[in-house]
Structure formats: C-alpha cells, structure tokens
Amino acid sequence: MAVVEASGLVREYRMGTEVVRALDGASLTLDGGQFVSVVGPSGAGKSTLLHIIGALDTPTSGTIRVDGTDLAALGDDEASEFRRRRVGFIFQFFNLVPTLTAWENVALPMLLDSKSLRKARPRAEELLGRVGLGGRVNHRPSELSGGQMQRVAIARSLMMGPKILLADEPTGNLDSRTGAEVLDLLASVAHDEPDRLVLMVTHDENAAAVSDRIVTVRDGRIDGRPA
Numbered sequence: 542m543a544v545v546e547a548s549g550l551v552r553e554y555r556m557g558t559e560v561v562r563a564l565d566g567a568s569l570t571l572d573g574g575q576f577v578s579v580v581g582p583s584g585a586g587k588s589t590l591l592h593i594i595g596a597l598d599t600p601t602s603g604t605i606r607v608d609g610t611d612l613a614a615l616g617d618d619e620a621s622e623f624r625r626r627r628v629g630f631i632f633q634f635f636n637l638v639p640t641l642t643a644w645e646n647v648a649l650p651m652l653l654d655s656k657s658l659r660k661a662r663p664r665a666e667e668l669l670g671r672v673g674l675g676g677r678v679n680h681r682p683s684e685l686s687g688g689q690m691q692r693v694a695i696a697r698s699l700m701m702g703p704k705i706l707l708a709d710e711p712t713g714n715l716d717s718r719t720g721a722e723v724l725d726l727l728a729s730v731a732h733d734e735p736d737r738l739v740l741m742v743t744h745d746e747n748a749a750a751v752s753d754r755i756v757t758v759r760d761g762r763i764d765g766r767p768a
C-alpha cells in the first residue's frame with residue numbers, strides 16, 4: 542500500500558498583497574520499504590511538501606493521504622495526534638532537550654502520549670542500541686557528538702513505531718563522513734520493516750548513492766514522470 546498519496550497539491554502563502562505559490566500542483570505516490578530523497582533548487586517547495594506530508598501544514602488545495610489517513614479531514618487535535626503517533630520527525634539541528642539524557646529524549650514521544658517514563662525506558666534503550674548508542678543511554682546531548690545527537694533523534698523518531706519518517710536536511714549540520722553514516726542508518730531503518738518509508742529533504746551530494754529513489758521538486762511541482 543502507498544504510504545504517501547499526494548495529488549495536485551497547491552500551497553499558497555500570502556505576504557501582504559503578494560501571493561507566493563510554494564507548491565503548484567505537486568503529485569506524488571510513495572510506497573513503504575524505501576529511502577527516498579527529495580532534492581531540487583532552493584525555494585522549490587521541498588520543505589513545504591515535507592511539512593504537508595507530516596501534517597505540520599495544510600495545502601491550499603489538492604489531496605493528501607498518509608498511511609491511509611486523509612490529512613485534510615483532520616481537525617487540529619487529530620492532526621497533532623497524527624504527528625505524535627504516526628510520523629517520526631528528524632531535523633537538521635536535532636531538536637533534543639538539553640536537560641534530558643539520551644534515553645529520556647528517545648522516550649519523550651511516549652511521555653507526551655501519557656505513558657510513564659519508566660514504562661518507556663526499555664524500548665528507548667532498545668532503540669538506542671539499534672542506532673549504535675547502547676553505551677550512551679545516560680549521556681546528555683552536550684556529552685554527545687553531532688552524529689550521535691542525530692542518532693538519538695532517529696531513535697526518538699522510531700519510538701511510536703511510525704510507518705513514515707520525515708527528515709529535513711538531517712546531515713546539514715554534520716561533516717561528510719558522519720553525514721554518510723547517518724544516511725546509511727536512515728537507509729537501513731527504511732529497510733527494517735517492509736512498509737516503512739523514510740522521506741528526506743536534502744542537499745547532500747552523498748544522498749543519491751544510498752537512496753532507493755530521488756524525487757526532484759522544481760517550481761512547486763514534482764519533476765519527471767509520476768511513479
């Protein structure tokens with residue numbers, strides 16, 4: 542089953558009297574079990590597309606289904622529940638809570654879902670092992686390298702077992718060797734489960750080598766033939 546089905550997405554932003562069309566009829570179908578990179582020139586609409594797929598933003602028009610859910614039909618509370626439970630987010634600057642340890646950061650999504658930290662701990666530690674940080678569970682972000690912080694963020698994105706992980710420039714703040722390791726990890730996470738999709742916006746030139754598919758966004762549209 543397709544994890545992402547987007548059709549005719551338009552997103553307009555009003556800036557005073559001017560209207561910016563960040564997306565101008567973008568259509569895209571993506572199956573799970575893949576690591577997909579979204580590339581294209583600056584301002585092409587890549588982040589806007591990612592935000593709409595993650596229910597962080599809503600299209601002006603067009604339809605978007607993610608993991609079987611029609612995002613346009615969700616109210617604000619349902620959209621925030623969708624983001625918390627059904628999507629994992631990975632950002633350029635990691636977005637870890639500095640005062641929490643690695644395992645507490647990973648456990649955080651479950652805490653927000655009213656589960657106790659104690660209950661979440663075994664899974665958080667298992668996920669840290671999965672990303673190669675089994676020996677760092679009690680470290681705080683300031684005691685970790687950039688690559689390790691991004692691994693913690695990847696473990697956190699997996700906490701609720703989402704079908705889709707969305708990564709916005711996940712290697713943008715890492716040197717190229719560490720970035721390549723993070724790309725390998727994201728690819729393996731995509732292939733761990735048959736239906737999991739990892740969708741990454743990137744300018745990283747190493748991305749092509751590890752991606753199963755490259756999607757190019759240009760002028761608010763998906764370039765090339767639809768899949």
Ligand SMILES: Nc1ncnc2c1ncn2[C@@H]1O[C@H](COP(=O)(O)OP(=O)(O)OP(=O)(O)O)[C@@H](O)[C@H]1O
Binds near residue numbers: 582
């Ligand atoms: N909140 C907003 N308000 C107004 N305009 C916006 C907003 N978000 C994005 N835009 C505009 O929409 C267009 C697409 O932006 P977007 O961030 O999606 O591009 P991008 O391809 O991710 O670019 P980059 O590679 O530089 O990050 C740009 O012209 C941008 O200025």
